[in-house]
Amino acid sequence: MTSASTTTAPGARSRAVEDLPYWGPWRTGLAILRRDIFVTGREFPIFLAQVILQPLFLLFVFGKVLTELGYARPGYQQVLFPGLVALAAVLTGLQSTALPLVIEFSYSNEIEDRLLAPLPIGAVAVEKVVFAAMRGCVAAAVMFPVGIWILGAIPWQASTAGAVLAMTVLGALLGAAMGLILGTFVPPNRINVTFALVLTPLIFTGSCQYPWPSLSQIRWFQVVSALNPMTYVSEGLRGLMAPGVPHIQTWVCFVVAVAYLVVLMVVGMAGFIRRALG
Amino acid sequence: MGRTGQQGNIRPDVALLPDTVALSGDAAVEVTELVKRYPKAPKDSLAGVTFQVQRGEVFGFLGPNGAGKTTTIGILTTRIRPSSGRARVAGVDVVADPVGARRVLGVVPQQNNLDRSLSVRQNLLFHASYHGVPRARRRRMADELLDQFGLDDRPGGRPDDFSGGQIQRMMIARALMHAPAVLFLDEPSTGLDPAARLFLWEKVSELRAQGTTVVITTHDMDEAATLSDRVAIIDHGTLLALDTPDALVRGMTSVRTLDCTVDPGPGGDPAVIGNALGSIEHVSEVEPLDEPGGNGWRFRIYVEGEAAPFVAPIAHAIGDLGGRLNDVRLGEPNLEDVFIHLTGRALR
Numbered sequence: 001m002t003s004a005s006t007t008t009a010p011g012a013r014s015r016a017v018e019d020l021p022y023w024g025p026w027r028t029g030l031a032i033l034r035r036d037i038f039v040t041g042r043e044f045p046i047f048l049a050q051v052i053l054q055p056l057f058l059l060f061v062f063g064k065v066l067t068e069l070g071y072a073r074p075g076y077q078q079v080l081f082p083g084l085v086a087l088a089a090v091l092t093g094l095q096s097t098a099l100p101l102v103i104e105f106s107y108s109n110e111i112e113d114r115l116l117a118p119l120p121i122g123a124v125a126v127e128k129v130v131f132a133a134m135r136g137c138v139a140a141a142v143m144f145p146v147g148i149w150i151l152g153a154i155p156w157q158a159s160t161a162g163a164v165l166a167m168t169v170l171g172a173l174l175g176a177a178m179g180l181i182l183g184t185f186v187p188p189n190r191i192n193v194t195f196a197l198v199l200t201p202l203i204f205t206g207s208c209q210y211p212w213p214s215l216s217q218i219r220w221f222q223v224v225s226a227l228n229p230m231t232y233v234s235e236g237l238r239g240l241m242a243p244g245v246p247h248i249q250t251w252v253c254f255v256v257a258v259a260y261l262v263v264l265m266v267v268g269m270a271g272f273i274r275r276a277l278g
Numbered sequence: 279m280g281r282t283g284q285q286g287n288i289r290p291d292v293a294l295l296p297d298t299v300a301l302s303g304d305a306a307v308e309v310t311e312l313v314k315r316y317p318k319a320p321k322d323s324l325a326g327v328t329f330q331v332q333r334g335e336v337f338g339f340l341g342p343n344g345a346g347k348t349t350t351i352g353i354l355t356t357r358i359r360p361s362s363g364r365a366r367v368a369g370v371d372v373v374a375d376p377v378g379a380r381r382v383l384g385v386v387p388q389q390n391n392l393d394r395s396l397s398v399r400q401n402l403l404f405h406a407s408y409h410g411v412p413r414a415r416r417r418r419m420a421d422e423l424l425d426q427f428g429l430d431d432r433p434g435g436r437p438d439d440f441s442g443g444q445i446q447r448m449m450i451a452r453a454l455m456h457a458p459a460v461l462f463l464d465e466p467s468t469g470l471d472p473a474a475r476l477f478l479w480e481k482v483s484e485l486r487a488q489g490t491t492v493v494i495t496t497h498d499m500d501e502a503a504t505l506s507d508r509v510a511i512i513d514h515g516t517l518l519a520l521d522t523p524d525a526l527v528r529g530m531t532s533v534r535t536l537d538c539t540v541d542p543g544p545g546g547d548p549a550v551i552g553n554a555l556g557s558i559e560h561v562s563e564v565e566p567l568d569e570p571g572g573n574g575w576r577f578r579i580y581v582e583g584e585a586a587p588f589v590a591p592i593a594h595a596i597g598d599l600g601g602r603l604n605d606v607r608l609g610e611p612n613l614e615d616v617f618i619h620l621t622g623r624a625l626r
Contacts, residue, residue, distance in 0.1 A: 025377055031407040038404075039395040109391035113452070116355065117408035118381040278316070278349075278358035 025119035051139035082237035083208030093136030093175025101183025125272040136172025155242035171233035180268030206230030306491035307331035312363035338506030347495040384458030392437040399433040409456035443474025499613035534585035535609035541574040543600040
């Protein structure tokens with residue numbers, strides 16, 4: 001052999017391992033989360049505008065305009081507001097995973113640097129979901145001042161604040177998990193049509209604008225709504241914020257939402273790992 | 279390697295097996311019988327590839343597109359799971375411990391995968407933070423690398439504002455932020471202008487001097503020959519040859535060329551001269567080259583064995599026909615010739 005193949009540099013082999021302090025994969029995950037927070041934080045006003053606009057108009061038209069014109073009863077705000085908090089959490093969570101994943105996997109390849117970071121591939125998916133859920137929670141939180149501003153008063157009970165927070169987090173996670181599935185299973189050339197086919201039914205069968213128990217008159221629609229995970233977030237929040245409105249029992253909402261979350265996460269993670277590994 | 283625990287039982291002849299010697303722990307990359315078959319693919323993308331890269335070596339992977347280079351790199355960098363076989367990077371099994379492997383390897387991909395939401399400097403800093411490099415150290419390293427790679431004039435610029443060559447420098451600088459033991463460069467000079475290519479080659483030489491092992495894939499034989507200590511030639515998922523560029527060229531082809539410029543003399547016929555040259559013993563082919571220059575007609579003569587001894591017989595043969603040999607250039611075969619020899623087709 002020539003000198004070339006026998007050239008070695010002592011210590012080169014495990015330089016990285018020996019020199020660096022212990023660094024658990026979870027800390028790598030936190031570093032990636034910090035990157036996402038840093039990027040969103042820098043564009044926070046744009047992010048807010050993005051998440052506020054749709055619920056703002058829904059709230060204004062359905063909660064204010066229709067009520068003032070007399071087409072909706074005054075109590076309708078009690079039904080609508082918790083539903084729109086759920087909608088903001090779920091939808092923002094969904095959009096915060098689905099769109100970035102499609103772009104990062106297909107066009108920009110930006111996700112590669114994170115897939116090559118020292119943490120399990122599945123943890124990258126978990127980080128995406130956690131961060132998207134954080135965005136969903138911010139969007140839901142913003143609904144409260146917006147609601148007070150437009151409606152004058154919102155249904156609220158201080159005693160259930162903790163449970164409202166928990167349900168909101170759960171809703172944001174559910175949305176993020178749905179986005180994980182969309183973002184990894186849908187081919188990039190189909191994302192537009194998929195969004196149109198998925199988002200609209202999701203928004204209008206999620207019991208945001210109506211209380212689910214009152215649907216017994218329209219049985220088929222009640223069944224369809226029961227299949228939508230968002231229904232349990234809307235109904236859960238409704239029961240916690242406006243207990244006077246008919247609603248599915250809160251514990252049922254929590255159980256079903258958690259069960260949905262587990263299933264969606266298992267499917268979404270499988271899709272993510274399939275995309276990330278050849 | 280597993281045998282070392284039971285030293286008393288090692289037979290002397292076993293210890294001398296080349297395999298045992300090679301697996302002494304000096305290998306930066308160790309690939310054993312690696313097979314990859316993609317779902318629904320009619321045949322293996324990698325059909326049992328075995329090789330080792332020594333520490334501190336620049337190892338070139340030469341082959342046409344689709345030969346299996348990128349699949350091999352993908353497996354070694356934990357992005358593709360092999361169907362069977364073993365692969366270790368810096369002693370870490372990439373299948374059993376992908377997280378551990380990602381700590382010791384660095385990757386410069388073919389395509390720009392920089393974080394477009396971050397500035398150049400932030401790309402380096404965040405990458406290092408993913409790898410657990412402490413804050414003070416990653417700042418110092420980022421400044422050093424930005425300076426070293428000529429990126430220090432616009433550290434706050436976004437990747438989209440830079441040229442292809444600069445983007446590639448950023449990706450190399452980023453990969454070096456966690457001081458990987460083995461750096462993988464996938465087709466690094468594709469799409470680069472000549473100056474950027476030279477810069478890249480310089481940097482790879484510097485890395486080698488610093489003791490970093492570099493594995494580079496390319497379909498450019500110049501690049502493979504210039505940069506690599508050893509070159510593996512791969513095609514259809516099979517390793518065809520592995521040696522130093524010189525040894526590959528020396529060992530694989532017995533054919534040499536002589537480019538001759540001939541003045542056919544008054545009334546001389548180039549075709550007749552060509553025939554005469556072709557009838558010299560051990561000349562395998564005579565190929566007329568392009569337009570006759572001011573100096574005369576040009577022929578490329580393929581011979582078996584060393585080229586120099588053929589100069590005199592060629593000059594004689596031309597002189598006998600009243601012409602004159604004006605110029606001779608002895609052609610050295612290159613890696614491309616080796617590739618053609620091995621596969622029966624051109625590299626591109």
